[in-house]
Every structure is written in structure tokens, then in C-alpha cells.
Amino acid sequence: MENTVRSERSRNAAIQAALTIIARDGPGRLTLDAIARESGLSKGGLMHQFRTKEAVLKALLEHQIKYFEKFAQDYLAEMGPGQPEPYLSAQIATSREATTEPTSVAFAVIGALAEEPDLLSVAREIDAKKIERIKAEATDPELAMLRWVAAKGLALTALFGLCPFSGEDRERLFERLIDSRQWAAFTEAEK
Numbered sequence: 001m002e003n004t005v006r007s008e009r010s011r012n013a014a015i016q017a018a019l020t021i022i023a024r025d026g027p028g029r030l031t032l033d034a035i036a037r038e039s040g041l042s043k044g045g046l047m048h049q050f051r052t053k054e055a056v057l058k059a060l061l062e063h064q065i066k067y068f069e070k071f072a073q074d075y076l077a078e079m080g081p082g083q084p085e086p087y088l089s090a091q092i093a094t095s096r097e098a099t100t101e102p103t104s105v106a107f108a109v110i111g112a113l114a115e116e117p118d119l120l121s122v123a124r125e126i127d128a129k130k131i132e133r134i135k136a137e138a139t140d141p142e143l144a145m146l147r148w149v150a151a152k153g154l155a156l157t158a159l160f161g162l163c164p165f166s167g168e169d170r171e172r173l174f175e176r177l178i179d180s181r182q183w184a185a186f187t188e189a190e191k
Contacts, residue, residue: 073090088134134148
């Protein structure tokens with residue numbers, strides 16, 4: 001097997017192991033030794049990929065960001081042309097997707113916050129760009145931002161086990177947030 005392929009497999013195994021550990025045991029149990037055990041890599045093999053726990057957390061965040069960016073791109077590609085506020089709808093659908101992923105970005109965020117709060121600057125920068133794009137396509141930028149933050153709130157409360165809604169109720173709320181046509185009356189009333 002070629003070295004780059006083997007290296008990529010080792011890296012992916014370490015990232016998946018880190019996600020598993022955080023989801024199962026909590027971020028406090030994430031150590032290089034635990035990642036090596038969970039992934040089946042030797043400690044030296046793991047250290048070849050990631051010299052520090054911070055490097056693992058950074059890779060974990062990057063992995064999750066890429067996953068959700070791809071999800072949003074695929075969602076946009078599946079939408080038919082002429083849909084109002086497609087980027088906003090894709091971002092809301094991405095928040096909904098986060099609630100269905102057992103190893104979602106919330107666990108990575110918890111781990112990163114516990115160890116290195118500065119790592120979240122990348123996520124904040126990405127969110128700032130999303131907000132600008134949402135505002136640019138929206139008929140009512142403030143309403144669009146409210147819908148986006150409501151979806152993020154639904155996702156985060158669900159992921160932290162704090163959501164007072166059933167899964168069925170939460171799904172209906174996400175569907176309502178996604179459907180821009182249901183919000184057109186609010187925009188028209190303000191004109």
C-alpha cells in the first residue's frame with residue numbers, strides 16, 4: 001500500500017476514534033492513548049499523524065466542518081431552481097442534519113472548547129461568512145437571520161439533551177424554518 005494512502009487511512013481512523021471517544025466517554029476522556037487504543041493505531045503511528053491533542057481537536061473540527069459543508073452543497077444541488085433563499089434553507093437543513101449525526105460537530109465543539117477555545121475562531125469566521133451570504137440573498141435579512149439562529153438553537157438544544165420538543169415536533173419546526181414560502185407573508189406585511 002502506498003504511504004500516502006496508509007497515512008490518510010491512519011489519519012481518518014484517528015479522527016473517527018476521537019469522535020467515538022467524545023460521544024461515548026465525553027471530551028475529558030480524549031487522550032492520545034485513548035485514541036491509539038480506539039483506532040488500533042500504535043502510539044507512534046498516531047503521533048506521526050498528530051503530535052498533540054490540540055492537533056487532533058483541530059483536525060476533528062476541520063473534519064466536521066468539511067462534512068457539513070458537503071452536506072449543504074449536496075442539499076443545494078438537489079434543490080430545484082427558483083427556490084427562494086436556497087442558501088438559508090441549506091444551512092437550516094444542515095442544522096437539522098447535525099441532530100441526526102451521532103458523532104456530530106457538537107461533540108467536536110465540546111471537546112475543542114474544553115481544551116482549546118481559540119480553535120473555535122475558525123467556526124466563528126465560517127459562521128460570519130454564512131450570515132453575510134444569507135443576508136445577501138434574503139428579502140428580509142433580519143427574518144432570515146432569526147430563522148438561521150432558531151435552527152441552530154434547535155440543533156444545539158437537541159444535541160445537548162436540553163430540547164423540550166419530541167423528535168417529531170422538532171422535525172416539523174425544522175421543516176417550517178426551511179420553507180421560505182411560509183415566511184413570505186411576514187416579509188409582505190412589512191412592505
